[in-house]
Amino acid sequence: MTTLVGLDLAGRAVLVAGGGPVAARRAATLLDGGAAVTVVAPQLCEDLVDRVLADEVVWHRRPVEQSDLDGVWFVHAATDDSAVNAEVCRWATDRRVWSVCASGASLGTARTPASTRHAGLTVAVTSVGDPDPARAARVRDQLAGTLTMGTLDLRHHRRGSGSRGRVILIGGGPGAADLMTVRARRALFEADVVVTDRLGPTSILDSLPGDVEVIDVGKAPGRHAATQHEINAILIDQSGRGRVVARLKGGDPFLFGRGGEEQQALAAHGIPVEVVPGVTSALSAPLAAGIPVTHRGTVASVHVTHGHRQLDQSALDVVVRRHATLVVLMGVGRLASHVDQLLAAGSDPLVPVAIVEDATLPTQRVTRAPLRQIVEAAAARGVKAPAVVVVGAVADPSLLAAAPVDAATLDAAAST
Known part of the structure; x- marks a missing residue:
């Protein structure tokens, strides 16, 4: 029977026998846990070379010896020779040092679980009886998905004294x-x-x-x-x-x-x-309404502003000169004033405008009309906040054949 135990190896000496990719992965996990890692191997793969050059691990360039276990708390036997791995694990067992054998889980006294970290927790899965790492990994991945997308209570229920919020x-x-x-x-x-x-x-x-x-x-x-x-x-x-x-x-x-x-x-x-x-709703609200804020051959940039006050000169310029899409957040309350500003600044009265209410929600609604008639169209439909206002050629309902346009929207556009 396998008992799952978490070992605190932070600051403790750990031996990794082997210098290949498996040894590199095991060393990386140990380093993440704060262990003091020594690698013994005649040669190292590139990942381990980088660790050595960064002074993250100590490397002894030779085959592993029994004396390498002196003073260590934990051993990973990960050479490319299963007989050597078995012998290293025997040495560890004789010394009552926990060991993991990469070439055969039953040869060591511990197993490396399939684990995932989430919200300050480590969730680990290991098989009982005969090792079955593939099955453990599949279950781990499903648990990780539940932790990520579910509604599990992930709060800390035990905090140390003096814990900071x-x-x-x-x-x-x-x-x-x-x-x-x-x-x-x-x-x-x-x-x-x-x-x-x-x-x-x-x-x-x-x-x-x-x-x-x-x-x-x-x-x-x-x-x-x-x-x-x-x-x-x-x-x-x-x-x-x-x-x-x-x-x-x-x-x-x-x-x-x-x-x-x-x-x-x-x-x-x-x-x-x-x-x-x-x-941000500045991009997602138009998208939900089938409006691309940029479109090749139409406009290549977008200007985002808020509607709490009068539009500034840069917002007016992007519409008058037609070199960007104007997106106004929180602009329903001052819609009439903004339209007056744009027309007075020289904007084309026929520039398309769309107002997207409750974007992405079941109550989403889109109102479209030319600039000169958008205030009247919005009043007729009772447009309310929260809503996003889009001004520019991209708001033309004919731009994308698949743009979702409801009947009332088409009626408002057809009346121009």
Whole structure:
């Protein structure tokens, strides 16, 4: 019967007998665990040569000898000669030193499990009875997929005294939960506290363990649940209690997400911050509507701005001169003012415009019209935030034959 035990080899002497690719892989794993690795072999493969040149391992250029086991805690027998490997493992057994035999698992006193690391955990699989490394590897890979894509509780439930909290700034993507990145999803399930905006994949919050505290600081039109100063204070307070805090934002945290301000505030208090990039709605919302923000032969660049204030000169120029697509985030409230600006600056009244509401969600809706009529079309359809405005030739519904255009959109365009 095989008993699975985790060995702490950090700072301890370990011997790797052999200099080939298998020995190199075993040495790399041991080094990752902090072991002091000595390699004994007449020749080394390129990966091990690099380790030696970097002073990561000690190399004795000769065949392995019994005296090489003096003072070691663990042995990997990984030469290209199975008889030598067996003899090295016999030496180790006689000395009551744990050993792994690369050419036959039953010859050593330990086995190398198929393992995966995830959220500060190592999950290992090994066969019972006769060695079956291929089966162990397949099961390991399936477990890794469950850990990555599932909704397992990955929080630390036992922390050392004086453990410091930290904050993870998570870009949640445009709204659909399945457009979160793998890393974003994993980070969310490591958190003790989630500080969330109104936008982004808020539906996933229902999957969190019941004792995870969720703090809603989302801003809605006409309602501000918390000022940025208050949000910063919440992050500092919660992480200061030793908690892992997930700051869940829509889109990407650094694209008009004020994530940089939050990181600055946390850094000023010495709080560790991890940033998880997200899929920004500036690109994904047009894509979900069948609009390429760049298209060969049409436009080769894109200009992204926010719509809280008047458009600046650079935003006006890209439309007037038609050398880039203009994408306006959070621009529904000032749509009429922006259109007036563009027309006054000399924009073609017939330049196509598309407004994408609730991008990637079941409630997604697209409204299209020429610049001079987009305000009227938006009012007629009751367009509301959150929405992304796209201005430029790429918003023409005829550009891509497969562009998803609903009947109401076609009616708005046909009325011009």
